[in-house]
Amino acid sequence: MSLENKVLGLLNEALIVYRDSPRATSWLRNQLVRFGEPVRIAVAGSTRIGKSTVVNALLGEEFTPGRGFTWYRDGVRARATAFTPSGPQEVPVVRRDGRAHVEMGMWDQVDRVIVDWPTRALRDATIIDTPPTATSDQVYREADAVLYLMRHLQDVDLKYLQAAHDNPIARSSPINTVVVLAKADEIGAGRIDALSSTKQIARRYRREARVQPLCQNVVAVAGLIAVAARTMRPEEFTALAALAALPRAELEDHLLSADRFVGGDFPVVMDPSVRQALLERYGIFGVRLTATLIRQGFDTQVKLVTQLVQRSGLGELRDSIGQYFTERREVLKARSALLALDVVLRAEPKPAARKIVMDLERIVASAHDVRELRLLAALQCGRTRLPGALETEASRIVGGLGTAVQARLGLEYEADETEQRYLVADLLARWREQAANPVLDQDQRRAATVVVRSCEGMLSGLG
Amino acid sequence: MAAPWLDVLDETIGACTTHNRPDLAERLREKRARQLDPKLRVLVIGEAKQGKSQLVNALVNAPVCAVGDDITTTVPTFVQHAETPSAALVRNPVARRAITDNPTERVPVALDQLAKEVSAGYSGEVVRAEVGIPRALLTSGLVLIDTPGVGDLRSAHTASTFAALMQADAVLLVSDATSELTATELELLKQVITNCPNVTVVLTKTDICPQWRRVLETNQAQLARAGVSAKVFAVSSALRLRAAQTGDKVLNAESGFPDLLACVQRDIVSAADQLARRVVAVSAASAIQQLVAPLKQELTVQNTKRTEDTIGALHEAQRRVDELRRRSARWQTVLADEMADLVSDIEFDLRDRTRKILREVDKTFDEADPAKGWDSFEQWLEDNLTEAGAKNFAWLLDRSEWVAEKVAKSFPVYREDLLPGSIFPEDVLERISAIERPNIEKFTVSQKLFTGLRGSYGGVLMFGLVTSLAGMPLINVVSIGAGALFGGKSIKDEGDARLKRRQAAAKNAAQRHVDDFFIKFSKDCRDAARHVQRSLRNHFSTLAEELQETLLESARSARRAVQDDASKRERRTIEVRHDLDKLVELYKRVQVLGGSQVALGISA
Known part of the structure; x- marks a missing residue:
């Protein structure tokens, strides 16, 4: 019997045992529904680390970030549901200057919005953008898998991840976290080789004894560049090509700082607002990188986009998500269900549930799929x-x-x-x-x- | 750079020598030497990867600190003035050193090899790196200290940063413009401010952040909300270094560094100058007052010209000398008593703190198994001991200051420089040896098997014998079942006993470690207290001697007045008046220097 079936059986058994407790029943029913859904991947991290940027990069669409938890799931047409205190409320999704907006209107303060968005990226995963105030507990309860964003390993980050694994079931299967070194473009003050240097740092963290037991992989991503690459507009490409056509020394002078780039006396005729927009979308590092790439011969939009996606680390991130999360849907789902079941068994212990407790323990101790996944990550990270x-x-x-x-x-x-x-x-x-x-x-x-x-x-x- | 206070001080020293008071001159000379070599320590701190090292490099326009994409700075780097560029590593060959003696050695290295040498050394062996470089900015005695990133507020590593903080004159807190000040950074800032109020926040990397102006505003608002009055400067080290390469003045201005440098110059360097002037003014004024007193005495005596009065004055002077001797015994008693109290209180406090920790340890190991989680326990114990030590030591410093004030109060006369400037020894917070891991015995499978067999033997025999009465063989179902039961029980018992033993061993190890810590640290505290006592005694007895000398001089001049004849007296009066005029003139200049207004009490 596969892990999936065992867990399903256990959930149904628990439903029978707890049929007299409405709270436990509704909780377990939710778990059953959740069991059949695509994997939920939450993007978490501290303030301004670039959570929404990474979400946008994965979606290939620029959404204006909301305040609370924002769920993006596959849908037939674009629509959004806000969970207000007075019940779910449908709110419109509109496009304004190339970005998608969820028109929250008066529901500005709600803590959860679900956006249905037709895109291939969401076919086998639901992506959750989390607010910076969410605790590790909240995030890990909502999601089956987590992308944790950080700049450098700091105590705060370590504590966050440790808190997430502070449960016997979670500890025995640390298979649902991938650490992302976000803001790779800001390393080394935006030097042109910043990305490769961040990739090296990621490699070092993969072997770090404190990080190793807490995550499956560490990848470096330059979020801003990834989003810009996936949503590049023709007029932007024209502007970038015009920049790349300038003599190198002259351009470098104007790319020294963000202020210089948008300042007056620019060598090409280009409206300051165009330059400002480029800066906002690509960052000073992105402009430097694209200009260099165009000069090196990636001179059509298609070539440039491919190159940028590859360099930004988005490809690697997608591979990791595929390998560790979406392809292992059953294991992650089973893990979430077991954790949820554990919550019920602890909150409302009763003699009739003793068999379930033992079965749960047996599954956790013998789940071969979990060990497979751990070994796979260990082999691929070189542990x-x-x-x-x-x-x-x-x-x-x-x-x-x-x-x-x-x-x-x-x-x-x-x-x-x-x-x-x-x-x-x-x-x-x-x-x-x-x-x-x-x-x-x-x-x-x-x-x-x-x-x-x-x-x-x-x-x-x-x- | 000859500061105006230097001239005044030199003249005062000259006056002391001409008025036959070498003791005063000596004291002022000491002050002069100390003020001439002012080390202004400016600490550059902040979280990891905020651009601290690059900021230091940009400030001195030279790549003196290693800069890299990953965590780079591991030891503090002191950047100070030197005629020729040089670098050195201060190493401690004993990796984990004892508290009492810390012999360090200084190894000169090539400036461009510094980064490599630092990383080549074993961790903990290199204590700090020192770089000397000829820069106009540093000539005023400025020392820039680049520190490793602060990650955790409580770790022992950070404790050394905070020890350095106590000696810092100013702090530059570095945060990059890619995000606002985080909660941990604000916490750090508050901690820093309690130790060193002269803090400037520097926002780095403005070149790569288009929104740095918004971040700057947010930060200022955040600081205002937290009630911190620190200036915030936005700079770009990359632009500054580039400007230095190309000699581009406009770019330099864009980098924001001129403002920051002006602030450093104005708030830190000139503030130090202000401090020097005040110190000089106070000590020079007190010296002049002492010079003036005997002259005044002589003048009054000569004006009255009455022998009886003169003799009365002579008696008076002698009486005051006696009085001084009598009362100086009193302040010495006060000092000795207070210090004895202090030492015993401090020791009790430390004992109390360590006992609390021990009790916690006992409680933990009543339940927990030391075989698991020993490392984190060790870290926890180390942290707690460090914290206890730091608090205890801070208390010692507080109390010492209070003692100094109390002694000053019981001192016979009041003077402005009664309280000594610094009475504290430097750098006492050191870590002690690692806690030794208790011998943890595991319960292996073979041991289990053996114990089980031993236990089951009794069960099999006992029940076998009983059932054999019923005609069954010795080994039958019942006896084997009983054997299994007994075996299981004895395995469990043995396991429990072993856990108990492990716990006891862990408790013992912790106890030993805490005891070691207590002994070493309390010895250290006592040493510090003794040091404080000695320096206070020296300070006050020097003052007393000076006072005595002044009084004796008065007495001598009174005697001279009695003995001298009229014509001589006439000439002497003119001389004295002339001297007095000169001293009053000097005193006025001293007062201008210090800005304080203490009347000399004469109108010559």
Whole structure:
């Protein structure tokens, strides 16, 4: 029985046991509904760290940030619902000078808005923009997975993440957080190589002993550039191309500071308001970078956008979200449901629920999917290293390229069941050897054990 | 740079020498030396990655501090004036040093190798880096101190920053323009202000932030709301360094640095000058007063020309000398008593604080298993001890000041420089050795097995014998079941016993550590108290000696007046008047210097 089914069964069982408590029943019903929804990914972090910017970059649309929690989910047409004290209220979504606005009107202070927005990015994930005042507890309860934004590792950030894992279930499966070094464009005072240098810092944090057990991955993202790239307008490109056409020394002089860039006596005829808009959308670093890129030959809008998306770290962020969050929907959903169930069991303990408590513990202790996900992250971040080709094979078997048997085996053609079984059995034998290989250290042997378990899972799936 | 106060001070010293008072001259010379070498410490602090090092670099227009994208500054860097550019590392070969003796060594390195050398040293070994560089800004004795980023307000690492803060004359709090002041930054600012009120907030990186003006306004509003009256300056280090490369004056003005430098010059350097003038004025004035007293005595005596009066004056002078001797015994008693009280109070306070911590430890380990979470416990204990130490020490400083005031009150005469400027020893807050990890014994599987078997043996035998009466064999279902039960119980008992042992060991280790801390720190506090006592005694006895000398001089001149004949007396009177005029003139200049108005009490 898969993890998903086990958890579903447990939830239903709990519903029966708690049928006399209206509070618990409605809470559990909500969990059941939530179980079938796409993964909820919250974007959290301190004030002005760029939460809304990252959300916009993921959506590919510039939304004016709201005050409370803003949910973006897939919908047939653009509309928004504000949860006011007097019940849900539909509010219009309008576009004004290239940005999308949620017209809150008199509902300015509501703490939750749900925006339905038709876009491919939201097909298998609901994205939640959180207010800076939200506590780690609130955020982690609302969402199945969290992108935590920070500049540099500070005590505040560490405390936030630690608080999120201060629960036995959460601690045993720290698989739902990806740390994002936001504002990569402000590192090194906007030097042209700021992005690659931030990527190095991210690499260092991935191995940092204090960060490691709290997140799956650390990625660097320049939010402003990512948004600008995904929503670049033709007139902006024209303006940027005109800037790039200037002699380098002359342009550099005017790109020294933001004030200089929008100031008078500019060498090309360009309205100050155009320059101001460029500055707001791209930042001084973005203008520097795009001018350099255009000069290097990325001289059409398509080429430039591709290059910017890649450089801004957005691609890497999307890969991480895909690999650790959306593709692992079942595990994350199950984890959230188990946590929610735990809340009920603690809040209203009763003798009849004893079996559920034990089942819950058993699932948590034996959830192989969680261990698979941890190993995958460890292999990809370089926390665990295996010799030679074993490493790629291991990450493939635990689901690095997809969780279907075909993908796990790395087959490029349709193999029939007998052949698959034969292949899996071969893998199983080899990895069993590795799991007992005295040359490997303990960490590596443990990794091999997880791989063995994955093989066994496949084998039993094949019947 | 010859300050006006220097001339006045030199003249006063000259007057002291001509009036045959080498003791006063010596004291003033000491003051002169101290004022001539004023170290103005300006601390640059802030959270990590706000551009502190780059700010220091831009202030002196040279890459003296290492700048990087990741966390770069690990030790404080002192940037001060030197004729030729030089750099040195101050290292402490003993990584974790004891409190009492801290022998440090100074290793000169090449200026461009400094960053590499700092990171090459073991952490904790390099105490600080020192850079000397010829800059007009620094000639007035300004020392810029670049510090590692402050992340946590309570960690022991930050405690050393705060120890440095106590000696700082001014603080530049750095925050970058990409965001407003955060809650932690405001908290830091408040802490700083209690220690050093001369704080300036510097908003860096204005070049990359189009909205820095808005951030500046928000920050000012935030400061106003918090009730902090600190100036805020917006600067761009990148522009300033670029301007220095190209010699572009306009760009330099744009960088915002001229304003900041003017503020540093005005508020910090000239404030220090003001302070120097005040100190000089007070000590020079008191010296002149002492010079004037015997002259006045002589003059009055000669004016009256009556021998009986003169002899009366002589007696009077002698009586006052005796009185002074008698009363000086009193202030010495006061000083000794108060210091003894102080030491015992401080020790009690420290004992009380450490006991509270110990009680907390006991409570924790009554339940918690030390095998888990020992590291975080260690950190917690270290933090708490540091905090207790810091509070205790701050109290010691407070009380010492109070003692100084009390002694001053029981001093026979009032003088403006009665209270000493500084009585505190430098840098006592040091950390002590690491807490040793208690021997944590794990309950391994084989041990469990053994214990289980041992326990089950009894059960099997006991029930086996009983059931054998019923005709069953010795090993049967009942006896094996009982064996399993007994075995399980003894495993559990053994596990509990081991946990108890672990807890006891942890408590013991903590107790030992706290005791060590207490002994070392209380010794240190006692040393500090003794140091304070000694310096207070020296200070006040110097004052007493001076007073005595003045009185004796008066007596001597009175005697001279009695002995001298008329013509000589006439000439002497003119001389004395002339001297007095000169001193009054000098005194007026001194008063202009200090801005204070203490009448000399003569009209010659």
